[in-house]
Amino acid sequence: MENSNSYSPYSSSSVDSTKPSPSESSVNLSLSLTFPSTSSQRETSQDWPPIKPRLRDTLKSLRLRQRGYNTALFVKVYMEGVPIGRKLDLSTFSGYKSLLENLSHMFDTSVISGGTRDRKHHVLTYQDKDGDWMMVGDIPWDMFLETVRRLKITRPERC
Amino acid sequence: MDRRFPFKVLEHIFSFVDSNEDRNSVSLVCKSWFETERRTRKRVFVGNCYAVSPLKVARRFPKMRSLTLKGKPHFADYNLVPDGWGGYAWPWIEAMAARRPLLEEIRLKRMVVTDECLEKIAASFRDFKTLVLTSCEGFSTDGIAAIASTCRKLRDLELRECIVDDLGGDWLSYFPETSTSLVSLDFSCLDSEVKLSDLERLLSRSPNLKSLKLNRSVTLDVLESLLRRAPQLVELGTGSFSDELDPEEIAKLTKALSELKQLKSLSGLWDLLPEYIPLLYSVCPRLTSLNLSYATVQMPDLIDLLSRCSKLQKLWVMDLIEDKGLKTVALCCKELRELRVFPSGADLDETDVTLTEQGLVSVSEGCKKLESVLYFCVQFTNAALVSIAKNRPNFRCFRLCVMEPFAPDYRTQQPLDEGFKAIVEKCKDLRRLSVSGLLTDKAFEYIGVHAKKLRMLSIAFAGDSDLMLHHLLSGCQSLKKLEIRDCPFGDTALLENAAKLETMRSLWMSSCFVSFGACKQLSQKMPRLNVEVIDEHPPKTRPDSSPVERIYIYRTVAGPRLDTPEFVWTIHKSPEVGVSRLSIR
Numbered sequence: 001m002e003n004s005n006s007y008s009p010y011s012s013s014s015v016d017s018t019k020p021s022p023s024e025s026s027v028n029l030s031l032s033l034t035f036p037s038t039s040s041q042r043e044t045s046q047d048w049p050p051i052k053p054r055l056r057d058t059l060k061s062l063r064l065r066q067r068g069y070n071t072a073l074f075v076k077v078y079m080e081g082v083p084i085g086r087k088l089d090l091s092t093f094s095g096y097k098s099l100l101e102n103l104s105h106m107f108d109t110s111v112i113s114g115g116t117r118d119r120k121h122h123v124l125t126y127q128d129k130d131g132d133w134m135m136v137g138d139i140p141w142d143m144f145l146e147t148v149r150r151l152k153i154t155r156p157e158r159c
Numbered sequence: 160m161d162r163r164f165p166f167k168v169l170e171h172i173f174s175f176v177d178s179n180e181d182r183n184s185v186s187l188v189c190k191s192w193f194e195t196e197r198r199t200r201k202r203v204f205v206g207n208c209y210a211v212s213p214l215k216v217a218r219r220f221p222k223m224r225s226l227t228l229k230g231k232p233h234f235a236d237y238n239l240v241p242d243g244w245g246g247y248a249w250p251w252i253e254a255m256a257a258r259r260p261l262l263e264e265i266r267l268k269r270m271v272v273t274d275e276c277l278e279k280i281a282a283s284f285r286d287f288k289t290l291v292l293t294s295c296e297g298f299s300t301d302g303i304a305a306i307a308s309t310c311r312k313l314r315d316l317e318l319r320e321c322i323v324d325d326l327g328g329d330w331l332s333y334f335p336e337t338s339t340s341l342v343s344l345d346f347s348c349l350d351s352e353v354k355l356s357d358l359e360r361l362l363s364r365s366p367n368l369k370s371l372k373l374n375r376s377v378t379l380d381v382l383e384s385l386l387r388r389a390p391q392l393v394e395l396g397t398g399s400f401s402d403e404l405d406p407e408e409i410a411k412l413t414k415a416l417s418e419l420k421q422l423k424s425l426s427g428l429w430d431l432l433p434e435y436i437p438l439l440y441s442v443c444p445r446l447t448s449l450n451l452s453y454a455t456v457q458m459p460d461l462i463d464l465l466s467r468c469s470k471l472q473k474l475w476v477m478d479l480i481e482d483k484g485l486k487t488v489a490l491c492c493k494e495l496r497e498l499r500v501f502p503s504g505a506d507l508d509e510t511d512v513t514l515t516e517q518g519l520v521s522v523s524e525g526c527k528k529l530e531s532v533l534y535f536c537v538q539f540t541n542a543a544l545v546s547i548a549k550n551r552p553n554f555r556c557f558r559l560c561v562m563e564p565f566a567p568d569y570r571t572q573q574p575l576d577e578g579f580k581a582i583v584e585k586c587k588d589l590r591r592l593s594v595s596g597l598l599t600d601k602a603f604e605y606i607g608v609h610a611k612k613l614r615m616l617s618i619a620f621a622g623d624s625d626l627m628l629h630h631l632l633s634g635c636q637s638l639k640k641l642e643i644r645d646c647p648f649g650d651t652a653l654l655e656n657a658a659k660l661e662t663m664r665s666l667w668m669s670s671c672f673v674s675f676g677a678c679k680q681l682s683q684k685m686p687r688l689n690v691e692v693i694d695e696h697p698p699k700t701r702p703d704s705s706p707v708e709r710i711y712i713y714r715t716v717a718g719p720r721l722d723t724p725e726f727v728w729t730i731h732k733s734p735e736v737g738v739s740r741l742s743i744r
Contacts, residue, residue, distance in 0.1 A: 049502055049535055049562045050237040050619070052294070054320055054348065055452060058429075059477075059504050062455050 073145060079107050079122070079153040090148065095141045100124065103153065111153055113137030122153045169195040179204045198222060205229070206664050208246060208270065209689065212717045213254035224263045225289070226255065230270035232667045232711055233617075234642050236294060239669055239709070241693065243724040246270045248295075256283035264289035264315075271295070277302030281309035288340075289315040299324035300349070308333035314367075317345035328353030334361055343370035347396050347427065352376040355384070362388035369421075372396030375429045375453075380408060386415040395419065397427035400435055400454070409438065417441035426450035433460040443467035447494070450475040452501055458484050466491045472528075475499040478514040478535060485518035489525025498522055499533040502562060516543035523550040531556040538569040539596055544578025548585040557582055558593035564620035564645070567597040574598055580605035583613075593617040603627040607634020615640040628652035632659045642667040649673030649706070657684050665713035669693075673710055676703030681712070682730035689715050692728040 051059075078085040086106060093099045096113055103124065104111045112121045113136040124136040127150040136144070136151070164172075173196055176182055186196040202225040205211060217223070230246025232239075248270045255262050262284050272295045280287060287310045300323060306316060307330060331353045334341070339361070346353075358377075362368065368389055377385075377398030386392070404412065422442050431454035446468050456464070457479045465471075465484065471492040478500055480488075488495065500519075505512035516539045523529060523546070530553050539561050548554075567574055575596040583589060583606050592613055594602065598621040606613070607630035614637050621627070629652040631641065641663065649672045653660075660666055660681075675698045682690040692698055693709040719729040 047238040048564075048619075049560055050234075050617075051501060051535075052236050052320060053238065053322075055501060058453055059502070062430075062503065 073148075075148055075151055077103065077106075077151040077153065079109075080155045082107075088151070090145060096137050096144075099136075103151075107153060109153075122155065125152050125154055126150065127152070166191075166195055170199050173199050201225060202264075203227070207713050207715070208248075208251065209717060209720050210664070210713060210715045213251040214258075215716075217254045217258040221259075223255075223259050224261065225266070226251070226262060226264065227266040227268075228270060229268045232642065232665060233269075233640070234644065234667055234669065235269055239644065241726060244693065244727060245720065245722055245724070247722060248272045248276050252276045252279050252283075256280075260284060261286060263287055264291075266291040266293075267295055268293040269295065271297040272302075273297050274299055274302035274305070278305045281305045284310075286312055288312055291315060291317045291319070292321050293319040294321065296322040300326045300328075300330040300351075303346075304330035304333040307331070308335070311335060312340055314340055314342045315344075316341070317343055317372075318348050319345060321348050323349055325349055325351045327351050328357070331357045331361060336364075338364045338366065341365040341368050343394070344368065345370070345372035345396065347372040347374050349374045350376065355381050359384060359388060365389075366391075368392065370394035370424075373398040373427060375399050375427075378402045379412070379435075380404060383408070383412040383415040386412075386419065390418045391421055392419055393421050394424040394448075395422055395427070396450075397425075397429075399429045400427070401430035401432050404435075409435075413438050413441070420445075422446070424448035424450075426452075428454040430454070431456050433457075436460055436464050439464060440467055444469060446471055448473040452477065452499075455479070455503075462487045468492055470494055473497040475501070477501050477503040478505065478512055479503050480518070481513045482515055482518040482521065483513075485514075486521045486525075489521040492526060494528060495522070495526040496528050497531040498526075498529060500535060501533075502535040516540055519543065520546050520550075523547040527551075528553075530554055533558040533560075533593075535560045535562060537562050538566045539575060539578070540568045540570050541573060541575055541578035541581075542568075542570070544575065545581040548578075548581035552585045553588065554582070554586040555588050556591040557586065557589060558591065558617070559595055560593065561596035564595075565597045566595075574602065576602040576605065580609070583609040587612065589613055591615045594621060595619060597621075599623050600626040600630065603630040604634075607631050610635055612637050614638065616642070618643045618646060620645045622646045622648065624648050625650070625652040629655060632656035638662075639664045641665075643671060644668070645670045647672055650677035653677055653681055654684070657681055657688075660688055660712055661685060661714050663714065665711065667709070667711050669709040672706045674704050675701065675707050678707065678710060678730050679703070687714055687716065689713055689719055690730040691723070692730065693726060694728065695726055698728055 073090040074087050075090055076085045077088050090099070093102065100111050100113060110121045111124050113124050125133050126136050126144070126148045127133050128147040129149060133152070169192065173182075173185065176185060179202065182196055182200055186193045197219050198221060200220045201222055203216060203220050203223050204227045205216060206229050208228045208230045228248070228251060230248070231244060234240060235244070246269060248267055256279055260283055263286050265280065266289070272292060277298055280290070290306060303316070303318070306313065328351050353376075362385060369392060371389060371392055371394070373396055375398055379398070379400055379402040382397060416438055419442060422445060425439070425442060425446055425448070428451060431451070433456060436456070443464065444467060447470055449468060449471055452475050455477070458481050461476070461480050461484045465487050469491055472494050474488065474492065474495060474497070476499070480500065500514065503512065514536060516536060519532065519534050519536070520543050529551055532554065536559070539559065561575070568578070576599055579594055579598070579602050583592070589610055590612060592606070592610065592615070594617070600623045603622060603626075606616070613635050616631065616635070616638065625648040627646065628648060631638065632652060633656055649668065653673065654677060675692065678690050678692055682688065689712065691711040692707045693711060694707045698707060723729060
């Protein structure tokens with residue numbers, strides 16, 4: 001009898017155990033129904049919108065390539081301690097050097113990438129497509145463009 | 160007794176009855192009609208592989224030549240059914256191999272097919288002609304090699320969107336060295352490279368080949384050489400369409416494409432570069448089917464292509480076509496019957512892709528034969544839906560996916576109830592419907608009242624209460640398949656309409672509020688329904704009132720299945736036994 005791999009964890013919406021009464025006229029959003037409402041959730045959701053896996057994968061890599069080539073690559077940049085973020089088009093920079101120069105200018109402070117964690121300088125980190133926070137500068141610029149989602153300038157002491 | 164037609168006469172009359180639905184009706188008339196029908200049925204269709212046992216089917220239809228089976232629920236296409244749920248082809252292949260060795264065609268959809276299955280097919284059916292696997296998984300290229308090498312009369316080998324353990328392109332060299340009887344070959348879902356020489360030689364010795372769908376790893380520079388060897392193709396799925404060609408290569412390829420005088424269908428076109436679009440101009444005027452799902456071409460280049468396709472009946476494209484491109488389609492493609500517009504994800508990147516509801520309105524106005532639509536859009540309006548319904552009352556399939564869950568009409572902030580009401584009111588022949596956006600119970604009341612021919616309905620993030628489900632189950636007379644996700648109700652409507660469920664093929668509900676207790680009650684009430692609870696946590700460890708993650712309910716004469724994995728629980732019929740996971744090891 002064929003059985004494929006044993007039980008594998010799968011993502012699912014978790015539903016609160018209290019049932020709403022049928023007379024409720026609107027969806028009770030306070031329950032822990034997780035639905036891909038924000039675009040960032042839609043980006044990482046594996047089951048919404050309802051398209052087949054092969055198309056989903058193809059579109060993911062399409063967008064990655066488009067980001068690298070002819071489309072603007074806007075990412076949000078936050079500085080720790082500053083509530084308002086800025087939007088930056090990464091495709092306008094030639095590499096890490098020009099990015100850091102620009103950021104230092106934009107936030108009026110000295111921003112550096114990886115390497116020595118100096119108490120004096122702000123360090124630039126980025127969130128990659130897997131959701132992990134990494135030090136900027138570790139990978140080739142082209143690869144960085146494909147994987148970066150968000151930028152954060154950390155306060156010196158934190159690192 | 161004397162009023163019965165002789166068997167031979169009945170048999171002759173039934174040979175003109177093709178559709179299985181009609182044959183099913185015929186078999187219900189009386190015992191002798193049942194007997195005659197079953198002895199003459201050649202093409203057998205089983206919509207749910209767990210609805211009946213393979214043995215029963217094998218015994219009932221001795222003249223069976225073609226078997227079509229479907230396994231997993233439709234929502235498995237969107238990752239909503241966990242791996243290992245089921246849908247195994249083996250018991251069927253085994254039963255048919257033992258009892259129906261004259262079987263020639265096997266078509267499987269959403270099933271788990273192993274190399275063992277493929278080897279069994281190759282070894283057991285001496286006249287085997289057709290293998291079509293759609294959205295299947297569990298096999299490797301070794302299994303395909305077995306089919307290629309052993310089935311000497313093979314005509315069709317189609318792997319449509321399967322997940323294959325790709326061990327390399329050698330399988331292609333396993334076809335017999337003498338001429339093959341191949342009519343269609345589709346390996347577009349495979350990843351690894353096949354040897355060009357193998358492919359060229361195969362094409363040269365397959366004079367009957369009409370349909371060829373290559374995989375992405377077949378590069379553009381070799382396409383010309385392949386087409387030269389198969390100018391009789393009616394359907395072509397190219398490989399990658401983005402590699403750099405020098406002017407001489409471009410000229411040769413242009414010529415090779417123009418030689419395909421019979422070509423009606425074009426697909427593949429991975430990463431189609433705008434500068435290569437003119438190469439396709441010669442085939443456009445004859446095309447009836449064009450699949451641009453993988454062609455990442457944008458406007459305005461798409462217009463150059465589409466404006467030349469005046470005979471187009473089927474168009475699959477990404478939302479990169481934008482409203483403007485759809486306007487061109489409305490003007491130029493007057494024969495269009497089916498349109499699918501997929502999301503490229505550009506909206507997530509905040510790049511400018513203006514595909515709105517207007518695009519679909521234009522097409523519904525201009526393309527009078529349009530009857531099937533799948534449209535992904537960020538938001539919609541009631542006014543647009545009303546226009547669309549007025550323009551095209553001939554819709555048979557209308558699937559709208561508003562990608563923002565709970566998105567209201569963005570102009571009026573109202574739910575999309577009135578819009579979908581127009582659709583079901585005007586489109587009296589509607590067979591399949593997918594709804595989305597902000598919808599209240601009212602929308603489903605309209606659907607229940609008007610959609611009398613509706614067979615399949617898909618719902619996500621909608622409704623307010625059990626009334627919604629109640630409207631559907633009590634109203635939609637022809638409903639056969641209902642799939643629901645993320646809607647806030649369950650128990651009452653299910654239990655009140657339990658009898659309806661036996662008239663349907665299946666019901667899927669995930670992330671809704673169906674309690675374990677209700678599942679138990681339903682199962683005990685309805686002996687011929689399998690009520691499957693698909694849940695990470697054993698239902699016994701929770702109170703009866705707690706909701707379960709997913710349920711899959713389907714009618715069956717085969718009883719609870721014996722191949723459930725750890726996370727699927729079939730509710731037993733007798734209350735003392737409760738819940739069990741029967742399995743054979």
